[in-house]
Structures are given as C-alpha cells and as structure tokens.
Amino acid sequence: MRILVCGGTGYIGSHTSVVLAQMGHEVRILDNLSNSSPVVVERIGLISGRRVEFIKGDIRDRHSLADGLAGGVDVVIHFAALKSVADSCARPLEYFDNNISGTINLLQAMTAAGVRHLVFSSSATVYGNAKQVPVTEESPLQVVNPYGRTKLVMEDLIRDYCVSHPEFGATLLRYFNPVGAHPSGQIGEGPIGTPGNLMPYLTLVAAGKRPFLQVFGNDYPTPDGTGVRDYIHVMDLAEAHVSALSYVSRNPGATPINLGTGRGYSVLELIQTFERICGVEVPYRIVERRAGDVAALWADATKAQELLGWRARFDLEKMCEDAWRWQVGNPDGYPT
Numbered sequence: 001m002r003i004l005v006c007g008g009t010g011y012i013g014s015h016t017s018v019v020l021a022q023m024g025h026e027v028r029i030l031d032n033l034s035n036s037s038p039v040v041v042e043r044i045g046l047i048s049g050r051r052v053e054f055i056k057g058d059i060r061d062r063h064s065l066a067d068g069l070a071g072g073v074d075v076v077i078h079f080a081a082l083k084s085v086a087d088s089c090a091r092p093l094e095y096f097d098n099n100i101s102g103t104i105n106l107l108q109a110m111t112a113a114g115v116r117h118l119v120f121s122s123s124a125t126v127y128g129n130a131k132q133v134p135v136t137e138e139s140p141l142q143v144v145n146p147y148g149r150t151k152l153v154m155e156d157l158i159r160d161y162c163v164s165h166p167e168f169g170a171t172l173l174r175y176f177n178p179v180g181a182h183p184s185g186q187i188g189e190g191p192i193g194t195p196g197n198l199m200p201y202l203t204l205v206a207a208g209k210r211p212f213l214q215v216f217g218n219d220y221p222t223p224d225g226t227g228v229r230d231y232i233h234v235m236d237l238a239e240a241h242v243s244a245l246s247y248v249s250r251n252p253g254a255t256p257i258n259l260g261t262g263r264g265y266s267v268l269e270l271i272q273t274f275e276r277i278c279g280v281e282v283p284y285r286i287v288e289r290r291a292g293d294v295a296a297l298w299a300d301a302t303k304a305q306e307l308l309g310w311r312a313r314f315d316l317e318k319m320c321e322d323a324w325r326w327q328v329g330n331p332d333g334y335p336t
Ligand code: NAD
Pocket: 006, 007, 008, 009, 010, 011, 012, 013, 030, 031, 032, 033, 034, 035, 036, 057, 058, 059, 060, 078, 079, 080, 081, 082, 083, 098, 102, 121, 122, 123, 124, 175, 176, 177, 178, 197
C-alpha cells in the first residue's frame, strides 16, 4: 500500500514506519518536526533497509497536505498532534488549533484526493477518570484536560465524517501507555525538551542526568498507593497499525479499538522491574499527586484481538530493557 504517515518522525510514528517499510509498503512521512528530529528519517531507512519519503510540512497547511497526498495514497495514518497534558492546560488554544483544526484540514484534503481510509491515533485519555477498570470501548468517555478534549473532539468529528461518507473507514486506536524502543536502539522516544511521561524521565534518572524521579502520589486507592497504568511496548503498537491498515481497507465506518496489554502496573512496580532488569538504581521521592492524574487505568483489549487479530506480545521486562538500550546508546536523544 501507499501510506501517508502524518507525524511519522515522532515516537510511535517512527516505529510504525519501520514496520511498514519492512513489509514493503511505500511510506511517505509528513511532519512539521515540532517534536521530532529529521535524523529519524535516516534511522528508519537504516533499520528497514528501505527508503522512506519525507515531506517537512504541517497538517494545517493545505499545500503540504496536497503534496503528501499527491500521486495516490491508499491509507493515511494520523499521528500528528501535540500530546502533553500539562502543556495543554497552559496553552489550550494551541492544542485546539494544532490537533482539531489539523484533523479537519486533513479530512478535507483526503476528501479532495479521494482517500477513504484513515488510521487515527486516539488515546486512553478519552476514558478520563474511569469508574471501572478495565475499560472497554463502550465505557463512558470523559474529558479531564484540554489534550483529552482534543482527542474526544477528533474522534467525534471523524465519526460524523464517516456517517456523511458511508464508504469511508477509520479506526480510532486508543493507545494506553506506550513505552520501550526499537530493539536496535536506533530509534526511541526522543522528545524535544524535558519528558513528562514516566518511562523517558525514569531512564534519564537511571542515566544520572536527573537526580531523582518524582513519584506523583502514594495515596491512591491502588495496591501500593501509586498510579497504575497499562504500559505497552511501542513495537506491539507498531504491529497493531499494520493490522488496522487491513481492517480499515475492508470496513467502512469509525471503529474505536483499545490498544493495551490488559494488565496494569504501578509506578513502584515499574521502577522495581527496571532496576532488576537493567541493573541500575533509580532514586525516587514520593511527592504530591500530579494534577489531572487518574488512579488506575488499564484496557480490556478483547476487541483488538477479535477485530484485528492482534494482541500485545512483549512484557514489562522487555519494555524496560529496550527503553534502557535506547537511553544508553542515545544519551542526549537524537543529534540536532
Ligand atoms: P510525538 O510527539 O513523538 O509524535 C507526534 C509527531 O507529530 C511529532 O513528530 C510532531 O513533530 C508531529 N506533529 C505535531 N503536530 C503536527 C502538525 N500540525 N503537522 C505535522 N506534524 C505535526 O508523539 P507520539 O508519542 O508519537 O504520539 C503520536 C500520537 O499518539 C499523538 O497523536 C498522540 O496524541 C497519540 N498518543 C500518544 C501517547 C503517548 O503516550 N505517547 C498515548 C496515547 C496517544
């Protein structure tokens, strides 16, 4: 297939692009590099042994999208978004503009180009403060911060678009907590600035680049009091996109699908597993809860198995091992 990967130099997009290129798909990446490095394009080529095309451009720019969709594209995979919860609380309008306006623009460009298949990056954040875990795709949806609102609005507008265009197919992939890196250590999570997520921060601490990890609260109603999440290896996620490609090509309508392992781990369990597997100490301090955090969230991943024939293969040990290999090999992230 000819695939346009919007946001393809980012963390999840780069791992997915490697898998797609290795399978012989024609991959064209469109990314404005607001949170990624152009070096990623070389690394994807190096690992996959295949050339991927790169267009530096913004999904809010019609000309960039027209370039991205030129020559016939079978499926668009849409990763391009701003994703920091804290940042979204400080700059909501920028999140609405980038994520929501960008997605409207993308759907308009896809309509003009006659492209009918979309794989969309949603998030477990759409479940907000879930009353019951694990969450299924039918669990109530809830907004708890501006980033979450953009994901919910994007899901809704893709759903509405599918109703008005009955031939259009979209999967709304609700990722839980992606961690880890490609086993080659060549690509990984290389955000611009200080990471806000647990695993990339933890590996910085393990590498001695930060003095300690702040554990945000140990008074949650969880077995050890720290937050519980469904961590999923980024390579498992990448594989799920391959299955989603064939699903959207055969099934019109908008289909939400949880992508998680179906198992939750606490912050302390993650720290202990990391220390045991990587043989490095992770100094930490318990601090106040982080605003906007939920106590526990993990997926019921049955639907992904039923519809996509996909299930996560990698365990927490492998996630830690690969995240650490990436950190050690790339102590300052991607070269600038
Ligand atoms: P990332 O920031 O590493 O990748 C996103 C990429 O999109 C970056 O390369 C960025 O430069 C690009 N981008 C952003 N806005 C753009 C625009 N207007 N035009 C063109 N390119 C643009 O993030 P990621 O972790 O790879 O996440 C990918 C997607 O998955 C996002 O939509 C995110 O909301 C979603 N998601 C991520 C997580 C997570 O924890 N990483 C969890 C759930 C959902």
